[in-house]
Amino acid sequence: MRLDKIGVVGAGTMGRGLAEAIASQGMDVLLNDRDPDQLNAAREAIEISLQKRQEKWAITEAEKRIILGRISYLDSLTPMAQADLVIETIIEDLDQKKEVFAALDRICKPDAILATNTSTLSITELAAVTQRPGQVLGLHFMNPVPTSRLVEVVRGLKTSEKTVAIAADLVAAMGKEWVEVYETPGFVSTRLVLTLCNEAMYALMEGVATAEGIDKAMRLGYGMPRGPLETADRMGLDTILLAMERLFREYGDSKFRPCPLLRKLVRAGHLGAKTGQGFFRYNRDGERIPDSHTSQGQEEGMQR
Amino acid sequence: MSAKTPAEAMKVFVLNCGSSSVKYQLFDMGDESVLAKGRVERIGTDEALVVHQATGRDAVHATGTILEHTAAIQRVLALLTSPEHGVIRHVSEIGAVGHRVLHGGEYFSGSVLVTPEVKQAIRACFDLGPLHNPANLAGIEAAENLIPGVPQVATFDTGFHSTMPRYAYLYALPYVLYRRYHVRRYGFHGTSHRYVSERAAALMGRPPAELKLISCHLGNGASVAAVQGGASVDTSMGFTPLEGLVMGTRSGDLDPAVLPYVMAKEELGLAEISSMLNKHSGLLGVSGVSGDMRDIEEEMEKGNPRARDAFLMFTYRLRKYIGAYAAAMDGVDAILFTGGIGENSWRVREEVCQHLNYLGVQIDPDLNRNGQKEKDIATPSSRVRVWVIPTNEELVIARDARDIVLKEKEKAGA
Numbered sequence: 001m002r003l004d005k006i007g008v009v010g011a012g013t014m015g016r017g018l019a020e021a022i023a024s025q026g027m028d029v030l031l032n033d034r035d036p037d038q039l040n041a042a043r044e045a046i047e048i049s050l051q052k053r054q055e056k057w058a059i060t061e062a063e064k065r066i067i068l069g070r071i072s073y074l075d076s077l078t079p080m081a082q083a084d085l086v087i088e089t090i091i092e093d094l095d096q097k098k099e100v101f102a103a104l105d106r107i108c109k110p111d112a113i114l115a116t117n118t119s120t121l122s123i124t125e126l127a128a129v130t131q132r133p134g135q136v137l138g139l140h141f142m143n144p145v146p147t148s149r150l151v152e153v154v155r156g157l158k159t160s161e162k163t164v165a166i167a168a169d170l171v172a173a174m175g176k177e178w179v180e181v182y183e184t185p186g187f188v189s190t191r192l193v194l195t196l197c198n199e200a201m202y203a204l205m206e207g208v209a210t211a212e213g214i215d216k217a218m219r220l221g222y223g224m225p226r227g228p229l230e231t232a233d234r235m236g237l238d239t240i241l242l243a244m245e246r247l248f249r250e251y252g253d254s255k256f257r258p259c260p261l262l263r264k265l266v267r268a269g270h271l272g273a274k275t276g277q278g279f280f281r282y283n284r285d286g287e288r289i290p291d292s293h294t295s296q297g298q299e300e301g302m303q304r
Numbered sequence: 305m306s307a308k309t310p311a312e313a314m315k316v317f318v319l320n321c322g323s324s325s326v327k328y329q330l331f332d333m334g335d336e337s338v339l340a341k342g343r344v345e346r347i348g349t350d351e352a353l354v355v356h357q358a359t360g361r362d363a364v365h366a367t368g369t370i371l372e373h374t375a376a377i378q379r380v381l382a383l384l385t386s387p388e389h390g391v392i393r394h395v396s397e398i399g400a401v402g403h404r405v406l407h408g409g410e411y412f413s414g415s416v417l418v419t420p421e422v423k424q425a426i427r428a429c430f431d432l433g434p435l436h437n438p439a440n441l442a443g444i445e446a447a448e449n450l451i452p453g454v455p456q457v458a459t460f461d462t463g464f465h466s467t468m469p470r471y472a473y474l475y476a477l478p479y480v481l482y483r484r485y486h487v488r489r490y491g492f493h494g495t496s497h498r499y500v501s502e503r504a505a506a507l508m509g510r511p512p513a514e515l516k517l518i519s520c521h522l523g524n525g526a527s528v529a530a531v532q533g534g535a536s537v538d539t540s541m542g543f544t545p546l547e548g549l550v551m552g553t554r555s556g557d558l559d560p561a562v563l564p565y566v567m568a569k570e571e572l573g574l575a576e577i578s579s580m581l582n583k584h585s586g587l588l589g590v591s592g593v594s595g596d597m598r599d600i601e602e603e604m605e606k607g608n609p610r611a612r613d614a615f616l617m618f619t620y621r622l623r624k625y626i627g628a629y630a631a632a633m634d635g636v637d638a639i640l641f642t643g644g645i646g647e648n649s650w651r652v653r654e655e656v657c658q659h660l661n662y663l664g665v666q667i668d669p670d671l672n673r674n675g676q677k678e679k680d681i682a683t684p685s686s687r688v689r690v691w692v693i694p695t696n697e698e699l700v701i702a703r704d705a706r707d708i709v710l711k712e713k714e715k716a717g718a
Contacts, residue, residue, distance in 0.1 A: 002371075026348075053576075056570065056572060056576050057572070057576055057577075057579055057580035057583075057584045058575060058576040058579050059579065060579075060583050060584065147573075
């Protein structure tokens with residue numbers, strides 16, 4: 001099966017990243033969002049991202065124009081009829097995702113594959129609202145999509161071998177590696193990274209070490225590009241809290257209970273890099289502001 | 305020239321398949337004339353472009369959906385045999401197909417008849433020529449399917465340089481890297497260097513065996529080769545086409561220590577640094593204007609200092625290589641210019657040659673600026689001849705294909 005046109009539903013951070021990454025590899029992208037403002041913002045963000053890549057010599061001016069020309073911005077789902085494979089990236093809300101999958105099932109051609117970028121929801125449950133459960137699977141991309149190297153290819157109960165093989169072709173065409181995982185809450189990467197971040201927060205709350213100390217230990221000790229607390233800041237503390245609560249509910253295991261410090265920061269509106277404040281401070285470009293010794297999380301953690 | 309036998313007068317179809325393009329020429333080897341030529345671009349899209357021209361007739365342009373090489377070559381064969389634009393009645397008139405293949409690794413020293421083993425070797429070189437070799441092989445397999453029973457011959461861009469001595473092709477790296485990964489100098493543009501050096505010997509009326517030639521192929525990519533006794537003994541491109549001269553958008557030679565330094569300072573990954581060296585450097589990188597020498601010369605005339613820098617860096621680097629290769633061969637009988645810049649830029653030739661007095665090079669400025677396409681621009685008293693020779697890689701590929709096919713037929717007949 002040829003993968004010429006790829007649909008992306010939802011023009012948020014993930015949708016934009018996917019559109020850019022797929023178009024960069026020579027495929028046409030249909031990027032959909034029902035909110036026209038969100039589409040305009042996506043167009044601008046993709047242009048800025050490609051401009052930055054050009055300034056870093058990764059692409060040429062001509063390549064940039066070709067990539068931009070491959071992305072169509074659509075506020076209707078109807079054109080998804082042309083897509084060979086559609087990836088849904090809207091918010092992590094089961095009802096809204098079900099609605100999208102039911103609509104795509106009506107619109108898309110019979111052999112098209114429907115994928116979701118969910119990190120915690122049930123593929124099987126989404127597949128159940130379609131007439132093609134064998135052609136539904138999870139494709140869990142990591143943020144930022146253009147530079148991250150891994151995709152989790154997630155099998156629901158009825159996902160067919162052929163569907164997995166075609167999805168793997170797409171991942172390979174995007175120049176990324178993949179691991180096959182079976183549907184469970186959090187799959188592999190989310191489950192493990194959430195648990196690590198959550199445990200790092202407990203360590204901070206208990207005063208085991210400073211935030212900088214905890215992150216440095218894991219960065220240098222285990223060769224991680226970022227420590228767990230900065231990772232949490234970048235994923236968004238509200239996102240982390242929601243996901244932890246879902247894991248806790250699904251597994252009913254106390255090892256997934258969200259750290260009280262996390263809840264406190266979220267209630268204070270300190271959501272991480274996107275609000276400029278989480279366990280560390282960030283400027284408007286999302287870069288760490290040095291001298292994070294007075295960060296909120298730090299103070300909260302140490303005053304017991 | 306003696307009359308050609310019908311076998312020698314065979315028609316040869318020459319193919320140069322890129323990742324999204326196919327260029328072709330159909331030769332009548334009776335008089336080595338081109339019956340038709342053309343190209344297909346943007347393969348893999350709904351807007352593929354076909355340009356076909358039968359010699360002496362108007363060019364045909366068409367666009368449409370062409371998704372892969374087989375479809376592209378099928379389209380070309382249809383044009384070649386069509387009543388309206390065609391030059392042959394049936395594809396069975398084609399006696400041989402010659403393919404340009406980028407990388408032959410250490411497997412091939414010359415052109416070869418395509419066999420399953422040859423295809424396997426071309427595949428084994430995918431790592432070394434990741435952009436070109438897969439497309440070259442796709443072209444071979446497409447032609448095998450579309451023109452069944454017609455022999456296919458592969459001519460390698462690296463082939464002519466296979467005669468380099470070990471001390472010229474090894475890099476001074478841990479030897480195990482050569483053993484494990486075949487990291488060494490291969491050189492490129494071999495077919496062009498071979499054509500112009502053979503042509504120069506013929507024009508000079510001397511046997512190649514007694515000549516020391518320095519061949520400068522100056523196009524968008526550029527390389528120099530030292531050709532002694534008809535064989536390449538050194539060349540400026542190396543493991544990849546990035547080494548050597550300053551090129552349109554490629555850096556050429558560089559202190560390797562620059563790379564980790566710049567990567568750390570600018571936080572670049574491997575893909576970015578590779579793109580920087582191949583697409584954002586060279587004439588374009590230095591001038592900030594263009595990677596095309598014609599634009600550089602125009603800007604330089606207007607007084608743009610960075611265009612002047614780019615021009616002088618280009619010619620200075622080339623001059624150093626010419627000096628080095630004269631030393632490598634202990635002398636030089638002729639310097640040869642070819643490729644888009646080598647054939648057309650009198651300024652580049654003048655700037656390079658006017659500082660080679662110590663070698664005994666003297667050019668006639670008028671001859672250099674005016675006159676025919678193929679010419680000797682050295683003064684009568686110059687100790688070293690300086691030739692401008694338009695290259696013709698397709699003709700070399702066609703000749704090799706014919707010769708190999710005839711030899712095979714002889715073997716089969718004997």
